[in-house]
Amino acid sequence: MKWMKIGLLIVAGLLITACTSQEDIEQSFPMSMEVEEFSAVNQDGEAVTLEDIEGDIWIADFIFTNCDTVCLPMTANMSQLQKKLKDSGLEKEVKLISFSIDPEHDTPEALTEYSQRYDADLNQWSFLTGYSQEEIELFANRSFNTPAAKAEGSNQFVHGTSFYLVSENGTVLKQYEGVSDPPFEEIISDIKKLN
Known part of the structure; x- marks a missing residue:
């Protein structure tokens, strides 16, 4: 007894x-938004869909290679996050996904060249394009609740500057500052909570 x-x-x-x-x-x-299906190609010209990254935790952002303002520090910060993930032993647990919001200009070749400027390890980090302008704008709005639109009379784009944590089942869970002083330790701690 x-x-x-x-x-x-x-x-x-x-x-x-x-x-x-x-x-x-x-x-x-605090967030809970389902990522919609998408069809893209990466910097190597390989097809990438939501199904391909199902089962992986990922961090997403929205950039374009001709950006002359926020994309430069955002991509540098994503590169720094990649190094910190490696230092924490999480590089195999987490994918990094940068969606181009200028698919007309950002060919796979342009994205490869851009990625090299930031020492991106392309085994973990994918730069995506291959959809229409309308598709990426709707995708950013509906899946991440963030703007993505061409600025009128300019070659620049209006877009969000956050990093987004996405779960293995494709749910956006949290967003973080991506431009100035991203909370790297908080991001890594949150990823560990999902493991």
């Missing part, structure tokens, strides 16, 4: 712990 009570207490303790950690996870991740 005594062992049965001890067993019940252990089971009850495990259940309480499970509930608490689930609650902690929900508090850590």
Whole structure:
């Protein structure tokens, strides 16, 4: 009888712990938006869809290679995040995805050249293009609740400057500052909570 009570207490303790950690996870991740299906090509010209990265945690952002303002520090910061993920032993757990919002100009060749400026490890980090302007604008708006539109009378684009944490099942969980002082340690801590 005594062992049965001890067993019940252990089971009850495990259940309480499970509930608490689930609650902690929900508090850590305030967003919950499903990423829509997409069809793209990466810097190597290889097809990439949402299904291809299903099962991976990923960090996404929106950039374009002719950007003369925020994309430069954003991409430098993503490169720094990639190094920090490696230092934390998480490089195999997490993909980095940069969606170009200028698919007409950003060919796979242009994206390859751009990625080399930032020492991107393309085994982990993909630069995507190959969709229409309208498709990427709708995708950014609907899947990430962020703007992506060509600035009138300019070769520049209006777009969000956040990094987005996406779960293995394609749910956007959280966004972080991507331009000035990204919270690298918070991002890594959040990724660990999902492992």
